[in-house]
Amino acid sequence: MADLQSTNRVALAKVREATFGVTPPAPAFKSIRQTSSGLAASPQTEVSAEIRPDRQVTDLILVGMQAGGDIGGELSFRSVDDDFEEALQGTWSSKPSIEVVTLDTEISDVTATTLTVAAGLGTPFKANHLVLLTGLPTAANNKVAKVTSSTGTSIVFPAATFAVEAAPIPVGAAARVVGFAGASADIAAVTVGGNALASTLLDFTTLGFHVGEWIQIGGTAANSFFATAATNGWARIAAITANRLALDNAPAGFAADAGAGKLIEIYTGDFLVNGSNKRSNTIERQYLDHSPVTFEYLRGQTLGGLSVNAPAKKIATYSKTYVGSDAAIQSARIASATDVAAPTYPVLNTSSNVGRIGFGGSSLLGPNFVMSAQFEINNNLRRQDAVASVGAVGIGNGEFSVTGTLETYFGDASVYQKVINNTLTSYDMRLGRPDGNKEALLFDFPSIKLSGGSPGVSGKNADVMLSAGFTAIMDAVKGYTMSVGRFWFLP
Numbered sequence: 001m002a003d004l005q006s007t008n009r010v011a012l013a014k015v016r017e018a019t020f021g022v023t024p025p026a027p028a029f030k031s032i033r034q035t036s037s038g039l040a041a042s043p044q045t046e047v048s049a050e051i052r053p054d055r056q057v058t059d060l061i062l063v064g065m066q067a068g069g070d071i072g073g074e075l076s077f078r079s080v081d082d083d084f085e086e087a088l089q090g091t092w093s094s095k096p097s098i099e100v101v102t103l104d105t106e107i108s109d110v111t112a113t114t115l116t117v118a119a120g121l122g123t124p125f126k127a128n129h130l131v132l133l134t135g136l137p138t139a140a141n142n143k144v145a146k147v148t149s150s151t152g153t154s155i156v157f158p159a160a161t162f163a164v165e166a167a168p169i170p171v172g173a174a175a176r177v178v179g180f181a182g183a184s185a186d187i188a189a190v191t192v193g194g195n196a197l198a199s200t201l202l203d204f205t206t207l208g209f210h211v212g213e214w215i216q217i218g219g220t221a222a223n224s225f226f227a228t229a230a231t232n233g234w235a236r237i238a239a240i241t242a243n244r245l246a247l248d249n250a251p252a253g254f255a256a257d258a259g260a261g262k263l264i265e266i267y268t269g270d271f272l273v274n275g276s277n278k279r280s281n282t283i284e285r286q287y288l289d290h291s292p293v294t295f296e297y298l299r300g301q302t303l304g305g306l307s308v309n310a311p312a313k314k315i316a317t318y319s320k321t322y323v324g325s326d327a328a329i330q331s332a333r334i335a336s337a338t339d340v341a342a343p344t345y346p347v348l349n350t351s352s353n354v355g356r357i358g359f360g361g362s363s364l365l366g367p368n369f370v371m372s373a374q375f376e377i378n379n380n381l382r383r384q385d386a387v388a389s390v391g392a393v394g395i396g397n398g399e400f401s402v403t404g405t406l407e408t409y410f411g412d413a414s415v416y417q418k419v420i421n422n423t424l425t426s427y428d429m430r431l432g433r434p435d436g437n438k439e440a441l442l443f444d445f446p447s448i449k450l451s452g453g454s455p456g457v458s459g460k461n462a463d464v465m466l467s468a469g470f471t472a473i474m475d476a477v478k479g480y481t482m483s484v485g486r487f488w489f490l491p
Helices: 083-088 414-421
Strands: 009-017 028-031 040-045 060-074 096-099 107-110 116-118 128-136 143-147 149-151 154-155 176-181 187-190 196-199 214-217 233-241 245-250 265-267 270-273 281-287 295-313 317-324 326-328 338-340 354-359 370-378 382-384 392-398 400-408 424-432 439-453 465-473 483-487
Touching: 060 295, 060 326, 083 270, 083 317, 083 483, 196 414, 270 370, 281 317, 281 414, 400 439, 414 439, 414 465
Parallel strands: 028 338
Antiparallel strands: 009 028, 009 281, 040 060, 060 317, 096 176, 107 116, 116 154, 128 143, 128 176, 149 154, 176 265, 187 196, 196 245, 214 233, 214 265, 233 245, 270 483, 281 295, 295 317, 295 326, 295 370, 354 424, 370 400, 382 392, 400 465, 424 439, 439 465, 439 483
16 A cells, blocks of 8 residues: 655745745745745636536636745744745845855864954954954854954954864855954943943944944953943934944833943844845745655745744744745656755744843833733735736735734733823843754834733633733834844854
8 A cells, every 4th residue: 555645754945036936046945944834836727608508517717826834943043034934025135254165164263362264255344343253273263253354265363262273164164253352441321312332442333233233242251341230221222323333122111331341242143124125935835745746836925924922831933924925746856856954043932032022122021921912913914816827927015014912911001001091112032042043033023002801710720811912003204114133143
């Protein structure tokens, strides 16, 4: 008896299209980590209206096709990067990085002080950048180090930073900017004119910052953080000038500190905000128990919606919905197709992996502890059909809308008061692992209004809960509705 197709033997991958509905030549399919896929090709048919004297139906006629559906997954670092970019229709603003794609090429030599890199790759790295080295053959070289200078073909660090690498630099080794550090006593915390970081020598405009981006103030070494404990922590950039980094959502208790004798470290990440750059994909689904293997291709797949769900003491999950053009099923793979492995970062949970849920600029803690948090992006896409085409000829863009729900214990009336008063507030959530390099994702909605919710009394022997729905709106100052931060390293 032949084996039937098992769900455990279905592989899912995608490649971006340059032209809507057209799979690129020699496609490199990126593997998708999934928990479910409800993708489907849906033929559209009409029954013939021809009248027959024997009362029978003449034909069922194919008049069109729709393709799309949902994919579910568990949230992990990097595994949803493309999806966030497509859901927000923005483009990641990434800090400078070099990753070895060809053995011993992009990074070809490591001495005690210097990385030798391919032509031009060293230029974006600046003095005072903090760079995370990973994947180098010598374990002790995989760390964060401070840049002293750079050229197009070299990045220079202080004396005796590295052990000399004798082996070729392997594929996957990388150097990434994860922050910056000031000279001794150069960075101060100030409160006059608003909370800010001020410098004398360091020019903040040269470091690739964006208004709205989150930063973490302070490292772990004794001289890398402010002596005033409350001044260290997470903050959001409100404005950038050469010698001043204005902050909002600063740490509670943020106070002036001159940073005397300190080489203050600031950690940063990549940054994404919503825009209008619509993208489409060809999604490949392989049924590996078939002999020969069956290949299904769904073309023109455009991300219409993406939701993230973080219930208490569970795995953080996401679901995405595609709207596309058409589909094909065949027994041979597309010519010259190759595979790109999915990132292998661990799955995030909603207990030890939640760094913060912020509401109104402060951590939402007791007495209004969060029971669950969820948000949903909807691009309100529409298929565009036309004569002489079975599938859609395009996907029309709609309004970018973000809604969500915060379910909290009803510890006091502060959240409920914002519902009643239609108060403009903010919401942010940071997910990351406390082990390894402490990578993290940060979702920020700088302007929201709570659209509903009231205390629920479910019965005896239960807690009163408040399930508050919210709608994110365009922030009048920052000019966007939502941002995502991607942090490769946190101290």
